[in-house]
Amino acid sequence: MPKIELKHVTKRFGKFVAVDDLNLVIDDRSFVTLLGPSGCGKTTTLRMIAGLETPTEGEIIINDKVVFSSEAGIDIPPDKRGVGFLFQNYALWPHMTVYKNISFGLENLKWDKAEIKARVEELLTMLKISEFAARYPSELSGGQQQRVAIARTLATGPKALFMDEPLSNLDAKLRMEMRTELKRLHRETDSTFVYVTHDQLEAMTLSSKICLMKEGLLQQYAPPLEVYRRPANTFTADFVGSPNINLIKAEVTSLDPIRLGLPGKVALVFEPLDKMNLKIGAKVILGMRPEHVALTEEPSMAEATVLTSLPSGMETIVQLKMGESYIHSVVFGDLDFDLEKKVGLDFSSGKFNLFDQESLDNLGQGLLKKA
Numbered sequence: 044m045p046k047i048e049l050k051h052v053t054k055r056f057g058k059f060v061a062v063d064d065l066n067l068v069i070d071d072r073s074f075v076t077l078l079g080p081s082g083c084g085k086t087t088t089l090r091m092i093a094g095l096e097t098p099t100e101g102e103i104i105i106n107d108k109v110v111f112s113s114e115a116g117i118d119i120p121p122d123k124r125g126v127g128f129l130f131q132n133y134a135l136w137p138h139m140t141v142y143k144n145i146s147f148g149l150e151n152l153k154w155d156k157a158e159i160k161a162r163v164e165e166l167l168t169m170l171k172i173s174e175f176a177a178r179y180p181s182e183l184s185g186g187q188q189q190r191v192a193i194a195r196t197l198a199t200g201p202k203a204l205f206m207d208e209p210l211s212n213l214d215a216k217l218r219m220e221m222r223t224e225l226k227r228l229h230r231e232t233d234s235t236f237v238y239v240t241h242d243q244l245e246a247m248t249l250s251s252k253i254c255l256m257k258e259g260l261l262q263q264y265a266p267p268l269e270v271y272r273r274p275a276n277t278f279t280a281d282f283v284g285s286p287n288i289n290l291i292k293a294e295v296t297s298l299d300p301i302r303l304g305l306p307g308k309v310a311l312v313f314e315p316l317d318k319m320n321l322k323i324g325a326k327v328i329l330g331m332r333p334e335h336v337a338l339t340e341e342p343s344m345a346e347a348t349v350l351t352s353l354p355s356g357m358e359t360i361v362q363l364k365m366g367e368s369y370i371h372s373v374v375f376g377d378l379d380f381d382l383e384k385k386v387g388l389d390f391s392s393g394k395f396n397l398f399d400q401e402s403l404d405n406l407g408q409g410l411l412k413k414a
Contacts, residue, residue, distance in 0.1 A: 045106030045125070045202045045235060046071045047092060052101030054087050054259075061087045063259040065101070069252075074229050074236040076246040079256035079282070085239045086207055088256070092237065093128050093205050094121035106202060127201030131208045133192040135180040142167075142176040145195045152199065166194040169231065170224075186217040193228065203235040210245065222248055243283045247271065255279055274396065277403040280330050286360055289331040289370040292400060295321050302414055303329060307366020309345055310414035311390070313397065317407030326400035333360070335393025336372035338380070343387035344413040352380040363388070 047069040054062040062084040069075045077085035090096035092103060094110065097118060103111040105126070110119040121128070135144050145166055149159045167173040170190040180188055189209060196204060206225075210218045226249055229236050240246055246253050247267045255262045255270065263275040267283075274280035280288045293303040301313045301321060313329075321327075338361065347363040347370070354377060361372045361380055365388060372388075380386070390411040397406045 046104075047106075047203065047235065047237070048102075048104040049088075049092070050102040050104070052088075052091060052098050052103065054084070054091060054096065055099045060259050062091070062098075065259075065261055067254060067261070067264065069235060069237060072233055072235055073251045074226075074238065074249055075252050075254060076238045076240060076250040077254050077256065078240060078243060078246040079262075080241060082258075083256040084259040085241075085254075085256050089205050089207055089237060089239050093126055094119065094124050095128070125202040127196040127199065127204045129192055129196045129204065129206040129209050131211060133180075133188050133212075135188060135191060135195070137180050140177055140179055141172060141183070141191050144180070144191055145198050148195065148199050162198060163194075166197060169197075169228070170194045184217075185213050186221060189213065189217075189221060190224070197228075197232065197234075201234070203237060204232075205237045207239045208241070209238075210240075211242075218245075225249060244285065247283065253283075255282065272394070273405065273408060274330070275405055277328060277330070277398050280396065280398070280405075284332065286333045286371045286373060289329075289333065289336070289368075290398075291329045291331065291368045291370065293327050293329050295323055295325040295327060298323060300412075301409075303327070305329070305366055306368050309366035309368070311344065312412040312414050313395070313409045314412055315397075315407055315409040316394065317409070319397070319407045319409075321406070327406065328398040328400055328403070330396035330398060331370065331390070332393060333371045333373040334375075335390060335395070336363075336370060337389040337392060338372055338374060339387035339389050341387050343389040344391070344411065345388040347386055347388050349380045349382055349384045349386060352382065354379045 049065050049067040052065045077088055079085050087096055091098050100113045105124055109117050110124050145163045146159050167176055172190045210221050250267050253267050253270050254264045257278055263270055263279045270283050277290055291305055293305050296302045296304045303311050303313050345365055347365040350364055351362040353360040356377055359374045359378050363370050394408045395411055396408055399406055
């Protein structure tokens with residue numbers, strides 16, 4: 044299985060820079076998700092690794108072999124890179140049965156008939172589609188077609204499997220089922236998976252590492268929980284997590300202890316867990332995950348007013364007004380709250396990130412205490 048390296052890879056379409064000086068190492072047997080909003084460069088990056096798009100500059104190495112180099116003039120075609128590509132629309136042959144769709148590539152490679160039969164049956168069993176072997180794509184559901192497309196891509200034993208938003212055409216229930224299947228397949232095939240999505244929940248649940256991009260630039264490359272707990276900047280913090288993180292502008296009003304002044308005369312003490320170089324008057328942004336905003340009956344570390352309450356059974360999302368700031372809290376359990384009710388807020392259960400208002404970069408983590 045390959046390690047994939049991208050060194051200073053840039054892709055321009057005329058004056059538009061789709062990918063800007065990207066450096067990335069995708070480890071052997073990892074499940075890396077390229078995540079970001081539409082137009083951020085994630086699909087272009089995937090296509091460049093696969094050989095379906097030619098970079099403007101840079102170098103791409105797969106399994107210690109240079110497959111593209113702008114300086115050396117190397118550009119190995121897709122079929123020689125040993126990767127499989129799973130497209131968004133499945134691209135199954137409509138006139139071929141499921142069995143034939145899977146075996147077609149092996150026949151072109153002149154495999155022995157007995158080997159083809161054994162490989163196809165292995166994949167039919169692995170993808171749990173043995174009963175559909177004689178059916179045509181039009182006779183299958185979206186989820187079943189997706190499994191056939193995966194089986195066909197895996198048939199030739201690619202070193203890495205590339206997937207471009209493969210679940211976007213499925214309904215919510217099927218997407219959840221296929222996420223589980225993809226995670227199982229990754230474990231069973233022992234392959235390297237590179238996956239493109241704009242859905243942060245897919246990225247969080249599937250990946251061993253997330254590569255988050257914005258406007259062609261890499262924002263953060265780290266394991267999902269690290270991206271969630273310690274986002275590199277406010278874009279990353281806001282993009283990953285549902286409900287969204289609370290980002291509240293604040294000012295450092297004292298240093299010993301570090302006191303934060305929030306809009307509406309709200310004050311909190313920030314106890315840093317990292318070494319931070321702050322000055323009195325520094326403009327910062329306090330990042331608070333909704334699950335770390337606990338509601339109390341009595342005044343605690345701050346006070347707020349309930350604006351909306353959205354119970355869903357397992358949890359309730361509550362919008363609050365704290366001073367002049369609007370924030371969200373997630374309360375677990377089948378609870379509801381009266382509108383305009385005054386509640387206390389407790390922040391003692393979480394670690395909070397502090398960002399610089401100018402650069403929007405993460406300055407470090409800390410605990411919150413009552414001022």
